Each structure stands twice: as C-alpha cells, then as structure tokens.
Amino acid sequence: MKGYFRKRGIRWSFTIDIGRKADGTRNQKTKGGFKTKKEAEQACAELIAQLSKGDYLEPSKKTVQEAMEAWLDSILKSTLRISTFDNYSKAIGKRIIPALGKLKLKDVNTDHIQSFYISLTREGLSPEYIRYLHSILKSFFKHQVRMQNIAKNVVEFAVPPRIGRKEQKTWSIEEAIRFLEAAKEDNQSYYIVYVLALYTGLRRGEVLSLRWRDCDLIQGKISVCQTLYYSNQQFHFLEPKTSRSNRLVSIPDSVVEILKTHCLEQEKHKKDMGSAYEDYDLIVANEIGKPINPRSLTGHFRRTIQKARVPKIRFHDQRHTHATILLKLGEHVKIVSERLGHSNAAMTMNVYSHVTSDMQKEAAKKFDMALQVKGTCQ
Known part of the structure; x- marks a missing residue:
C-alpha cells in the first residue's frame, strides 16, 4: 500500500x-x-x-445536528426521565445545534468545542451551565464513537470552565418568619407550600406532589415518594430522582396543627365545589383540586417577597435556608443530609461548607473558653 x-x-x-x-x-x-x-x-x-x-473507521458524513436529533429521538427519549429529556432537548436546541449543528461529525475537533465554551463564557453564562452542556456533548460523542461514526471523542480533550465556590443565598430566621406572615395573609394554598418548603427542606416538585396519604399527622412524619413535573401543559407525577430522595421527614407540632386546620378547610371547600372538584388527594391544590402550576407559584413567591420586604431569593433557596438554619443551630450534618435526601453527608458538607466554616470558628472559641475556665480553676 x-x-x-x-x-x-x-x-x-x-x-x-x-x-x-x-x-x-x-x-x-x-x-x-x-x-x-x-x-x-x-x-x-x-x-x-x-x-x-484493520483499525480504520470510515468517518460519518452526517452533520452534528442530524446525528444529535437522531440521538435524542432514538436513544434519550426512551431512557431518560421526562424532566431530564426536556432539559436536554432545550439545551441542545437553544445552544448546541446553533453553534455546532452545521459541522460534519468527522470534522469536529477539540478547538471547535473549546471555542464554543469560550463564547458561552463571554456571553455571561454560568460555569455550571457550561459544564452541563459539556456533559451532554461528551455523552453524545461517546455514543457516536460506540456507533462507529467517528474514531475518537474530541470532547474529552476540551476543558470546561471551573466552578468556583458559590455561597448560597438564604434567609435568617427572622426573615423566614416575616415571609411566612406575609404569605399567610394572602393565599392559604401557597402559604402551606412555603411552610412545608421552609420547615422540611423539600424541593418544589416534592412539596407540590405531596398527598394526604403521604402525611402521618399522628407521628408527625411526611413520606417523600414522588415529585411533580410540568411539561407541555401537562402534569407528570414522577418517582424521586434518586433512591435517597425517597425519604421520611419529621415535622414539628406547629406544622402538624397548620396541616390539620388546612385539611378541615380543604374538606369544606370540596363539599362546596361538589363534582367540579377533581380530588387528587393533594395537600396543596388549586380551586378545583388540580396540582398548582409551578410557574404560577414562582410568580406568587416573587410578589410575596416584595410584600414581606425580605431579600430576593429563588424558591429553591428555601431548601438552603432550612439546611443552613439547622446547621447553625448545631444539628448534626448527617441528620440534615437525610432530611434533604442527599446521597451522603459529604455532599451536604460540600454544599454548605460556608456554614460549617463559621461553625468551626465557634468551636475553636468554645474550646479556648473551656481551657481558660479550667485553667482559672486550678
């Protein structure tokens, strides 16, 4: 030859x-x-x-767009959760295809990928989101290698931006109380959502999917066994994302009493509505018994923040507020981890390292004081 x-x-x-x-x-x-x-x-x-x-591989003549759309429809649609698939589809359609879609698979090199990340950074997108796109691209090109459309995964050699330490935005105990007081004056269903979010650390979808049969008001425990996802004007009740997300969370007596009162008011409303009420057994529901639309909840949450005059945070930051307050009160990190449904306590410590750092300072002061007191007694 x-x-x-x-x-x-x-x-x-x-x-x-x-x-x-x-x-x-x-x-x-x-x-x-x-x-x-x-x-x-x-x-x-x-x-x-x-x-x-015999190692030569005939490069595919498909474009990135053609191959990626086929990958979405033939592989991902049947293997991913609907929420994950929707997020992949949005990221691919909005970011990846416009930037790389016209390139032939065989022509894509590491420089193309690296330039893509640089342009996203200049656009102001967060390192977290760019790394998310990196994971999609890496998985996509890995599949193309497996299908023998290309010889190597060029994304493996690209370097996405590093994620720096990001401090969580949370409320103090006083701010959380002020927010709940403002919410209580407005809408009972939304108020219950915020009470559960702040007192349990549950995610938005977990709170919105809670049913009365998941709630033991005698023992003061809530069983988290599903999550609500809204897509294409349809509600989907899904299993928790991980096995640790499926958990039992204790609630205090004050929340038990709030839920009991809410249950009685909800039962009265059901009777008043009659057959017009669609009973999903949900703890929080709209006027006709259906799940609350997450987008409507987000809008109400923002308005209530303004009304309460508390710092602006995301809905999910109520979960961080719950964890941060518990840690500052001296609760063991393993207990906080279990309440949040984290895979392990190490993950919780990593997410809330800024809190544990402050706690270390307090621990050092306590140790110093103990030794000084002991020294004066001798």
Whole structure:
C-alpha cells in the first residue's frame, strides 16, 4: 500500500489505493489541506497503518445536528426521565445545534468545542451551565464513537470552565418568619407550600406532589415518594430522582396543627365545589383540586417577597435556608443530609461548607473558653 502526494495551490494532499470496489473501479482515499509535504506524509503513514491493522473507521458524513436529533429521538427519549429529556432537548436546541449543528461529525475537533465554551463564557453564562452542556456533548460523542461514526471523542480533550465556590443565598430566621406572615395573609394554598418548603427542606416538585396519604399527622412524619413535573401543559407525577430522595421527614407540632386546620378547610371547600372538584388527594391544590402550576407559584413567591420586604431569593433557596438554619443551630450534618435526601453527608458538607466554616470558628472559641475556665480553676 503506497501513497501518492500532490500539491494543490499552497496545500498538500495524498491519495492511497486500497483495492477495487464491487463494480471493479479503483477504491481510493484522498485527504488534503496539509501545510507541508512532511505533514501529508505523516498523515498518510498513519492512515496506511490503520488500514493494515484493520483499525480504520470510515468517518460519518452526517452533520452534528442530524446525528444529535437522531440521538435524542432514538436513544434519550426512551431512557431518560421526562424532566431530564426536556432539559436536554432545550439545551441542545437553544445552544448546541446553533453553534455546532452545521459541522460534519468527522470534522469536529477539540478547538471547535473549546471555542464554543469560550463564547458561552463571554456571553455571561454560568460555569455550571457550561459544564452541563459539556456533559451532554461528551455523552453524545461517546455514543457516536460506540456507533462507529467517528474514531475518537474530541470532547474529552476540551476543558470546561471551573466552578468556583458559590455561597448560597438564604434567609435568617427572622426573615423566614416575616415571609411566612406575609404569605399567610394572602393565599392559604401557597402559604402551606412555603411552610412545608421552609420547615422540611423539600424541593418544589416534592412539596407540590405531596398527598394526604403521604402525611402521618399522628407521628408527625411526611413520606417523600414522588415529585411533580410540568411539561407541555401537562402534569407528570414522577418517582424521586434518586433512591435517597425517597425519604421520611419529621415535622414539628406547629406544622402538624397548620396541616390539620388546612385539611378541615380543604374538606369544606370540596363539599362546596361538589363534582367540579377533581380530588387528587393533594395537600396543596388549586380551586378545583388540580396540582398548582409551578410557574404560577414562582410568580406568587416573587410578589410575596416584595410584600414581606425580605431579600430576593429563588424558591429553591428555601431548601438552603432550612439546611443552613439547622446547621447553625448545631444539628448534626448527617441528620440534615437525610432530611434533604442527599446521597451522603459529604455532599451536604460540600454544599454548605460556608456554614460549617463559621461553625468551626465557634468551636475553636468554645474550646479556648473551656481551657481558660479550667485553667482559672486550678
């Protein structure tokens, strides 16, 4: 097997004869675009070696868009949770395809991927989101390698931005109380949502999917066994994302009493509504018994923040508020981890490292005081 070299303009190319096609014509492989003859000779030698060993892979002529849309429909749609699939679809359609979609799979290199990350950073997107796109691309190109559409995963050599330490935005105990007081004056259903979020650390979807049969008001415990997801104007009740998310969370007597009162008021409302009420057994529901739309809840949450005159935070930050307050009160990190449904206590310590750092200072002061007191007594 031998290569033939040729200079076209200022670039060099090579051609290799690899036998005959089924119709008897010559089967050749040609590659060009090399700056020097030496580069062409080196690439030619590598290709001949691959062909000799049987390692050569014919690159796919598909574009990134064609291959990625096929990957979404044929693989991801049947294997991912609906919420994860929706998020992948949005990220691919909004970010990846506009930037890389027209490139042929075989032509994509690490520079393309790295330039993509740089442009996203300049646009002001967070390192977390860019790393999320990186994980999608890495998975996609890994699949293309497995399907033998390309020889290597070029994304593995790209470096996404590093995630720096990000301090969580939370409320103090006084701010949480002020917010709940403002919410109580407005809408009972939303008020119950906020009470559960702040007193339990449950995620939004977990609170909105809670049923009365999940709640033991005698023992003061809530069983988290599903989550609510809203997509394409439809509600979906899904299993928790991880096995640790499926958990039992204790609630204090004050919350038990709030829920008892809410239950009585809800039962009265059901009777008043009659057959117009669709009973999903939900603890929090709209006027006709259906789940509360997460978008409506977000809008109400923002308005209540303004009314209560407390710092602006995301709905999810109520979960961080719950955890932060517990840790500052001296609760063991393992208990906080269990309430949040984290995979392990190490994850909780990592997320709330800023809190545990402050606690270490207090621990050092307590130790110092103990030794000083002991010293004065001798």
